[in-house]
Amino acid sequence: MSNPLLEQHLLPPFSRISAADVEPAIDELLDRNRKRIAELTESSGSRDWDSLVAVLEQLNDELSQAWAPVSHLNSVMNSDELREAYNRCLPKLSEYWTELGQNQALYHAYQALADSEAYNALSQAQKTAIDHALRDFRLSGIALPEAEQKRYAELQKRLSELTTKFSENVLDATQGWYKHVTDESQLAGFPEHAVSAAREAAQERELEGWVITLDFPAYYAVMTHAEDRSLREELYRAYSTRASDQGPMAGQWDNSAIMTEILDLRVELAKLLGFNSYADYSLATKMAQTPDQVIGFIEDLAAKSRAMAEQELGELKQFALEIDGLDELCAWDLTYYGEKLKLARFDISQQALRPYFPLPKVLEGLFAVAGRLFDVQFEQVHDFDSWHKDARLYRLSRDGEAIAYCYLDPFARAKKRGGAWMADCRVRRKLENGSTQLPVAFLVCNFTPPTGDQPALLTHDEVTTLFHEFGHGLHHMLTKIDCADVSGINGVAWDAVELPSQFLENWCWEPQALALISGHHETGEPLPQEMLDKMLAAKHFQSGMMMLRQLEFALFDFRLHHEYQPGQTDVQQVLDQVRNEVAVFQPPRENRFQHGFSHIFAGGYAAGYYSYKWAEVLSADAFSRFEEEGIFNPDTGRAFREAILEQGGSREPMELFVNFRGREPKVDALLRHSGIQ
Structure with missing residues (x-):
């Protein structure tokens, strides 16, 4: 029986892909690619685009076409079987791409093409593709001694496993908690669509009443509309401590050690390639030139936004005091009173627009x-x-x-x-x-x-x-x-x-x-x-506070990757320092935002959230x-x-x-x- 992941279609045959197909297909493609690349680099003579780059592009694109639907299904239809197959393939793919980046013969072939007359006749896109490839060879440790190249490969493989595990922990922690509500009065303030969704979530679990999950639409509906302050607090504490050592799921799916190992290995990787920090390494492929330029950019925007954000927070505190006698605004009150203030000031709400x-x-x-x-x-x-x-x-x-x-x-x-x-x-x-x-x-x-x-x-x-x-x-x-x-x-x-x-x-x-x-x-x-x-x-309502929130994430990410020292830097301390400098509102001490910050620990935004x-x-x-x-x-x-x-x-x-x-x-x-x- 043929493997659907190996067949070439205009569009992927999703219904025919099973977890059992994944590893055999990836193994077959990796084996084929390695053989073809060996043949490619063993052949002598001058190289041109068609005999070198186009061949490699074809091989890697066919591999990507097999992996893309698997990666997609792992994100949108996650199952134990698919997750296991996905995780078995990750180190193999990491190893392959590292081998490619450290293939001396391939590097010299690209360099020879870049130095040849044929290069001048290429299109701008082809020239850029070759220039990027040569840059990426250097960033893959092509010039390193053999032992250090081996270590580079080990680092990339382990980082691939860790970032995937980080993402899985966030998903499992999000799905692993829910609030079962049997007293309808707790749903006071909920819009009808949120009540219906909670009722359906309960029915799916064969429960009476309503179930509120940590999936963002459900969580956001509570934070925005729930009149029951204790319900908002309960949801906030569960959501803001996901995958951490705090909150109702403390220690379950905890990303603490994973974050530390990711940061340790990123520093080692950067130093191996001759960079002062992972932030310096990250900027090698970006528009921004230096860490100082990025930090200056973030701090300048923060300085220009701060007065407006402080004014907005002051207005929110005053409003909560006036309408509900609330003398202390907590993290689980911000969105709720923000929506009420917006409604009072502009007579408009997200709910009214829906x-x-x-x-x-x-x-x-x-x-x-x-x-x-x-x-x-x-x-x-x-x-x-x-x-x-x-x-x-x-x-x-x-x-x-x-x-x-x-x-x-x-x-x-x-x-x-x-x-x-x-x-x-x-x-x-x-x-x-x-x-x-x-x-x-x-x-x-x-x-x-x-x-x-x-x-x-x-x-x-x-x-x-x-x-x-x-x-x-x-x-x-x-x-x-x-x-x-x-x-x-x-x-x-x-x-x-x-x-x-x-x-x-x-x-x-x-x-x-x-x-x-x-x-x-x-x-x-x-x-x-x-x-x-x-x-x-109402377009600019609380835009100063929203600007500072994004700048807080950006500065935390960049400072963390620029200043991190293994065994010395405390991630929470870096975040606290950034919040003291940038934020106008401090969350509770137990808040573990970083444990769910998938953009930088499981996505492509490490030392790049400022983007x-x-x-x-x-x-x-x-x-x-x-x-x-x-x-x-x-x-x-x-x-x-x-x-x-x-x-x-x-x-x-x-x-x-x-x-x-x-x-x-x-x-x-x-x-x-x-x-x-």
């Missing part, structure tokens, strides 16, 4: 916005091989010709990792037969699912999240670059990769776009002008051109598509930005868009 953002209408509007800006059409594909009934598939086309595909998995459920993300399923590249492999994207969210006859209703914040991830997707899908290593999001400096995603969020606030993405789920009427005016008036704000400067400034020329100006949209989205990682991000904007970025637009003067 009926106007049914998911079908939002998607229709999102596709209309992208279509008008970037001349692309979207069509839902109904007959496709899926992993879950909630998943959808869309075909993107221009002038009647398919150019990409996009999966969307929108709703929260058990065995699915929390948060929202975009990942590449397949990358655009030129095939051996001269045809073009079309890019395919995964878009994953965790919205509250539909209940009964009612469609899924999104908050405006969730609409913004969808636009954000779709911006990443467009970067991946609208590329015109045919070299896999710099196609779409590949090869893009990490602190520039958020530019398209944050850029697209701006349309969630524009009246012309809101007319397309909103429509009452019962009547179809667009968002009333009165509500729109209130929503826009969100760094790229937001780029995105705000890029959008300011649309503000000047018209938010649906087709010429401006085409210019952004051609200068940024189509170029992938083929050129330096600053060069691409200047090509679009006509100058280097300024921070002014970000401060203005955040309401910070």
Whole structure:
């Protein structure tokens, strides 16, 4: 029987993939690739693109195509069997990529090509792909003595295992706690959709009453709406201590030792390659040049935002005192009273907006916005091989010709990792037969699912999240670059990769776009002008506090990776110091935010979380051109598509930005868009 992971399809055959398929398929591909690479490096004679880079690209892309659906299923349909197979393959893949990065013959072949006349005749994308490969060889320890190369491989393998375990612990801790409610009075203040979701969660567990989980939609509904302060406190303490040594699950799925080992090994890895810290190592592939530049950037934004944040917190404390006689504002009160103050001040709430953002209408509007800006059409594909009934598939086309595909998995459920993300399923590249492999994207969210006859209703914040991830997707899908290593999001400096995603969020606030993405789920009427005016008036509500919160995460991440010393640095102490410097509100001592900070301990944002704000400067400034020329100006949209989205990682991000904007970025637009003067 054939293994579906080894078959070449336009789209993965999800229903035919089983945990038993995974390891044999990956083993077979790794074995084949090693043999072909040995043949490739043993052959003598001069090398050109087709005989070297294109061959390697083909081998690695076929491996990636087999692994991408497995990695995706592990995130969205997690099971014990799949997790075991996934974890058995991780060290093998890590070992393979490390071998590749330390293959002397391959390195010399790339270097010879870079030094040859043939290099000059290559396209800019091909040259960048070769330049990046040579840089990555050096960052893989190509110049290290044999014993140190071996140690590098061991470090990468172990880090791969640890970061996966960190993520699994967060998932298990999130799924491992729930609150069973039998007294309906505890649900006072809950919106109807949250009550329905809690009732369904109880039914799934064959319990009477209601169940509140730590999945983010359920948790956020409690923190925003629950009048029962003790319920908010209970949920807060459970959520903020997940996977740690504190709280109701103390010691279960504890990430403490895993964090320490990850940081120890990252320092060793960086030093092995000649860097002072892991932060220095991280910056070798980013726009920012030095740790001082990054820290200065974060601290400057924090200084400019602090006065506004302090004022906002003072107003919130005063409000809670006035309406409820609350003389001490706690961490579990911030979101609740923030929502009440927003409602009192602007007569608008996320809850009031929800009926106007049914998911079908939002998607229709999102596709209309992208279509008008970037001349692309979207069509839902109904007959496709899926992993879950909630998943959808869309075909993107221009002038009647398919150019990409996009999966969307929108709703929260058990065995699915929390948060929202975009990942590449397949990358655009030129095939051996001269045809073009079309890019395919995964878009994953965790919205509250539909209940009964009612469609899924999104908050405006969730609409913004969808636009954000779709911006990443467009970067991946609208590329015109045919070299896999710099196609779409590949090869893009990490602190520039958020530019398209944050850029697209701006349309969630524009009246012309809101007319397309909103429509009452019962009547179809667009968002009333009165509500729109209130929503826009409330746009900058608590933006100073939100800015400082993101800067707190960014500074903690960067300082931790820049200053960490094995056996000396205490992670909690670093976070406490950063909070004392940046935050205007201190959480309880037991808060263990870092134990669930998957971005930096299980994702690609280690010493790179600052990238969100760094790229937001780029995105705000890029959008300011649309503000000047018209938010649906087709010429401006085409210019952004051609200068940024189509170029992938083929050129330096600053060069691409200047090509679009006509100058280097300024921070002014970000401060203005955040309401910070």
